[in-house]
Structure formats: C-alpha cells, structure tokens
Amino acid sequence: MPAHWAVAPGHSGLQLRREKNIGLKEGTVLSLSYGRIIVKPQEKLRGLIPDSFETYQIADPGNIIIRPTDLQNDKTSLRVGLVRNRGIITSAYLCIQARPALLPEYAYELLRAYDLLKIFYGMGSGLRQNLEFGELKRMPIILPPIEEQHAIVSYLGYVSRQVNAAIRAKLNFIDLLREQKRAIVHQAVTRGLNPSVPLKESGIPGVDAIPQHWEVMRVKQVCERIVDCKNRTPDLVPDGDYTVVRTTNVRGGEFSKIGSYPTDLKNYVEWTRRGAPQIGDVFFTREAPAGEACLVPDIPGLCMGQRMMYFRPRRDLLDSGFLLHSIYGPVARTYINLTTNGSTVGHLRLGQVSSLPLLWCPREEQVEIVEHIDRASQPLNAAISRAEREIALLREYRTRLTADVVTGKVDVRAAAALLPNDAELFGADEALEDIEDLALEDEAEE
Secondary structure, three states: OOOOOEEEEHHHOEEEOOOEOOOOOOOOEEEEEOOEEEEOOHHHOOOOOOOOHHHOEEEOOOOEEEOOOOOOOOOOOOOEEEOOOOEEEOOOOEEEEEOOOOOHHHHHHHHHHHHHOOHHHHOOEOOOOEOOHHHHHHOEEEEOOHHHHHHHHHHHHHHHHHHHHHHHHHHHHHHHHHHHHHHHHHHHHHHOOOOOOOEEEEEEOOEEEEEOOOEEEEHHHHEEEEEEOOOOOOOOOOOOOEEEEOHHHEEOOEEOOOOOEEEOHHHHHHHOOOOOOOEOEEEEEOOOOOOOEEEOOOOOOEEEOOOEEEEEEOOOOOOHHHHHHHHOOHHHHHHHHHHHOOOOOOOOOHHHHHOOEEEEOOHHHHHHHHHHHHHHHHHHHHHHHHHHHHHHHHHHHHHHHHHHHHOOOOOOHHHHHOOOOHHHHHOHHHHHOOOOOOOOOOHHHO
C-alpha cells in the first residue's frame, strides 16, 4: 500500500443509516439484484413483501446497500450495491453512508472489492452467519487522499464500462447462438427429419402443418407420473447431505446447482413421499418463471422446492429428451404463454400443467430426432461455452483490477487524468448506467 495512504477502522469512513419509511414517505421500491440497486416495477412486487412498506428503510443516492444474511450458505451472490435513486429497501439489509473521509463512490468500490474477494465470508455470526454493522465498524478500511479517490473512481468507472460493453457483446452473441439452437429444435419437433413425409394441417396456432402420422398429445397421456412439490419449501440445513432444487436451478433446458441449498434426511423423506426425482425424469417449473425444464441430473439426494415439479415419461411412449425439447417447442410454448398471460406472477396450476400439449410421434423417431438435435447443437454449445469462459475471464480481470486499484497496488492517477469523456464514448445513458449481465432473480426475494 502507498506509504501516504492511511488504514483506519471502518467507523472512521462508514456509518450506518437507519431511516424507516414512517408515514410511507417514499413509494419507490428498490431491490438488490446481482450487485446492482434497481427500481423494482410495480408488477414485480410479489413474493415475500411486507404488510406495510413502513417497515422498509429509506436510501438516498450515494448510500451503499449490503445484504448481510446467510453468508455461510450463499457464497455466489454479489452483496454490495450503490444506490442511484432515492427509494425504500428492506430493513434486512445494511444501509451504509460514507463519512467525509471517503467519497461515496470510492467507499462503494472498496466494499465491492471486499465483496468480490469474498472477504465478508470470514465474518458474521449466528447459525446463518449474518453480518452486523458492529463488525464493519471494526473492519480495516483503506483511506487514500480525496484527490486519489476521485482518480480511482474515474478510472474504475471507465474500465468497468469497457468490460461491461465487451460482456454485453458476448451475451448478445450467446443469445444469437441460442436462437439458432431454438430454430433447430422447433424444426425437429414440429416437422421431424424427413422433408418428404406427407403433411397435414395441425390446427395449432403458430404451427402450419405437421407430419401426417404425428398426433397432439397431452403430458398426462404420455407420462406415468406428474409429481408436484409441497406448498412449502424444505428447511435449509447448512450441513445437510441432500439438495433442494429450486426454480432458479432450471433454465433454458439445462440444470445448474448454483442457487440450490442443502437439507437433511428428515426434510428429504417428507418432500419425496410421492417419489424422488430420478434420472430419466424431467424437471418443470410452475412459476418464477413458468415453463422452464431440464433433465434430472445424476446427483443423489435431490428433492424439490416450492413451485417445482417433475414428469416421468412412459418409457414405451416417450423419450425424456424428446419431452424436454418439446417443452421448448412452439406448441408447448404457445400454450404456456397463453395460459400464463394476465397472471401477475406467470403461474401454472397443476391441472394446466397436466394438459400441456406436445406433438407426439413413434418413440423410435423421437430418439432419432433427439440425436439429430444433439449433433446439430454441438458446435453451437461449444461456441457458447467459449463465450461464457471469456465472460468469466473478463469478470476475473475486473475483480483483480478493482482490488489492486483500491488497495494502491496499481497507481491510476496519471491514467485517470488522460481519460476521455465517457458520454462521448458511450453515450449519455451508457455513461450513467453500470451494465451488468442479467440476474436470474432479484436477491430481495430471498
């Protein structure tokens, strides 16, 4: 660290702000979403909202929000966000205000570096390892001179916008590849592989014609089991040996363990009374969002959280892979969109899920279609994986650079003095908004 920089306890530069929304002075609801404080639209005010927003706290531009809960189990979320709009946010979060020794933007960059380096995970107390402001008061913070804080903020803002622009370009590229995959799937599950096969009118909106020997079937006709979760979610047990699958784990036909949590044998037994999901089954989400699906992965001890369900195909009638692709085909997608249209939460009832339509053909043909989709998708999947690795490297670079700059390992004063005007390079909106990749769900709903 530069010799002229100071180190001091957190309370010398940070203070806790607590202003309750008594009398409903503010109505703009804020949410912490993947490290960004966003204004939450009215139509998304759902889930665990309070009886009255008087229990929320008021936050002003320049304040820093920290999500202090569950450090022990959730080590992937970004917990620190900078407030840009006055509004209210849950009182479960810490609202921090910078003292005169720190610029609010520099205080945010410093705490964000601690967050990215996972320093907070060595702190906290209680069963779920919650962070208290008393610990932040004693935590060492780095105090450069104010003029150097200005330089650090300018430099990191410029680099972050460049990195975000690169990430956005790669995300757009991934979207194009996924759209190409969807086109392959749509063609295969509505027309099959034989271009000369006789066709007939489908009678289905959005699908002109289908092979003459194909039929429209409902999920309940071709599945031997349709198992819904209980109306509650299994308890989180930090050292449990079983895994609770949540809707956030199922996206775009793929399973990710990120966002699941552990539970114990007692909960597992209770939540699998009607049968545990197994290989060959297909997970399906009824809400948040509705209509996502994936094959059940080869992971022992899985049970389902709220709004989850699984299908078990009849082996003689339906291939699991064909069922999965059909759920993302135009017939099922049209049904899901029409059925959930007008619902504020995009919810599907059990009866509506059982009636989910799909195009059915003989099982031997289904297997050929699945193999064709896998072959045609292989180069696209490889390109997507490369782009995702590049995005990960960009994030790693930004994390490392942020940590080095705010701790003085990299002197950016000369570089900051030569920076161009951001608005000229990126446009006014780009200069104001920190563009980060999309969050899977608002962390405020945890």
